[in-house]
Amino acid sequence: MISLDAFSTLIMACLLLTACAPLILVVLWVKDFLSKQLW
């Protein structure tokens, strides 16, 4: 059985990483947009 600590760490770490994804995508978009590399 997975312990509470391991369970919480897994969930919180993944939540944090997932939360970063939109930021990364938006930063990349702005970068591509400014350098006219979108399409």
Add this chain to the structure above:
Amino acid sequence: MPEPIRLVTYTALVFLLTLAARPSLAYSTAQTVEQLKPSAEYVLGGPEATVREGYFILSLDNPPTGDVTIQQSADTDFSSVTAEFNWFGDFSATTLSGFADGTYYFRLNTPEGFSNVIQVEVLHYPLWQAFSLFFAGLLLFLILVLLIVRMHWVTDD
């Protein structure tokens, strides 16, 4: 290339079509009176065969109308109810999961009384069988990864 006016017309038509499809059914269908049965007459159904994955579906012959629950016990007479699960809405089935090996009994608990009792046998696959498939998969996967990495390395200049 579609012109703006044609686009708007088509889009509007297409949505009107959707809305016109079955407007009376666009709203939730409530139970008609004929379908209602006294709660004591509910027939609870469950998996016939032994459950190998620890999850199974319990079903009712007709959707419940009020608040009902499923009672779980380790013996047929329900001398001690080990768990009680809410039945969700007026659906005619519910999925329960995460059961360890053992024999479980379930019945429907309604304000008017109980339903029939069903028996569910849970017996997980043996671990040796699980691990042999796991390692067979792992081996094949590693071969694939090594193949891709090596071939990509060789062909990439």
Add this chain to the structure above:
Amino acid sequence: MTETTEFALNSSLGLTLVVLFGIAWIIFGWYLGRANKTHEDFALAGRNVGLALASATAMATWVTSNTTLVAPQLTYQFGIWGMVGYSFAALGLILFAPLAARIKKLMPNGYTSGDFIRLRYGQLAWWAFIIISIIYAFGWLISLGMAGGILLQALSGLDYHIGMTAILIICVGYTLFGGLRAVIATDFIQALIIIVGVVFIAWYLIDTVSLESIHQEVSSNHPQLLDLLFPAAIMFLFNNVFFGLGEIFHSNVWWSRALAFKGKVAFKAFLLGGLLWLPIPIVTGFIALAAPQLGIFPPSADMVGPMVAAEVLGKAGAIIVFIVVFSALASSLDSLLAATSDLITRDIYHKKINKQASDKHLMRFNGYSIIGLGVLTWLICLPQLATLGALLNFAGAFVASTIFPVVLGLYQPRLRGGYAAAAMVVGTLSGLAGYFLVGFYVAALVSCLVSAIICAIGVWRCRTVFDWQQMQEQESNA
């Protein structure tokens, strides 16, 4: 309106949201479609997609229905291993990164995965491949259409037929007007909506229910879900990985993206898309573990995610769930419509029926095939047969048989078409036999294993070497 209390949203609000979203996406699709001058523009977005949109579309198409519905379902059934195992599907995107770079290099002017199989392996293998592709695409299209109807109904009481019809019309609409460009641009926005929504729901859930109480409830009443030695989950793990690899490696959904991305972008985009995708199934899957604590036991396991979210967040939250699920379904459906219609236009129509077709003619035919696919899917979804939704379950047997033929076809010149065709056909049949004789958890594994063995024999016995130049030459004549 008779009764709405059972549903998180009322039907008219649900319908309004669908109509508003539909109009917005279709106008956006039309706006983007103005730049499409040639069939290449329409089918491959001008082959010049940059890193941001490329990574987002790789991730969003793979996020979609899989992650918002299937990850909670597997977690509800298989617990911790269900969600961790599901996140391994990111390996499909990550391993496709080198293949995508190779695809760009081998056939810079290619259009579809079918093109590759035809040029590399010849007619026989092409037939096996195209049948597998079409079966898989239809299985997925139908399951998405049905999921759309069922979920909108579960959340708002909107009739199944209306939800299903609306989602198909919207996706057909903007894919038709905008082509791959619209698919990719809407994917970017849909990806943002989905991730932000999912993070919000999970965070809110942890805040209100707490991880401790979820852990305690699950460990006392559903202990197997937290058990790392859960036999069925362990058995199923690699089967799921091979299913995912097969889906990505063979499907034109991913090939057309690889071909549409700008030069060196393909490798980076799939790698980044895969890494960004990796933690998402754990976040969405975790939502299902809160179900017992909240007293939610879904009618079928695939509904658990949206039901928990709608329950916890109440009415305002249900709107978020509705939008997230809708975006998720749409971003898969549009990609599948675009990629499958390309396959029909390019591989079947242009190469088999009308070889002299002009560019304009092909572009128009591509549009017709999008509409045709939409109508056909709609007709099949209409009776709401549960058994059709299960079609995707044994698709694993089909797609996993293509993994080794595709990988070896891209890199290894010593595999002939006959062996590749045999690997796909015999692999699929063995996978199906495994599915029916042993269980769902071996279908993809057996299929991939058998096809790998046949490919190995093929490479070992082969005395001739394929000339990679052949892919270029025929391409320029085409």
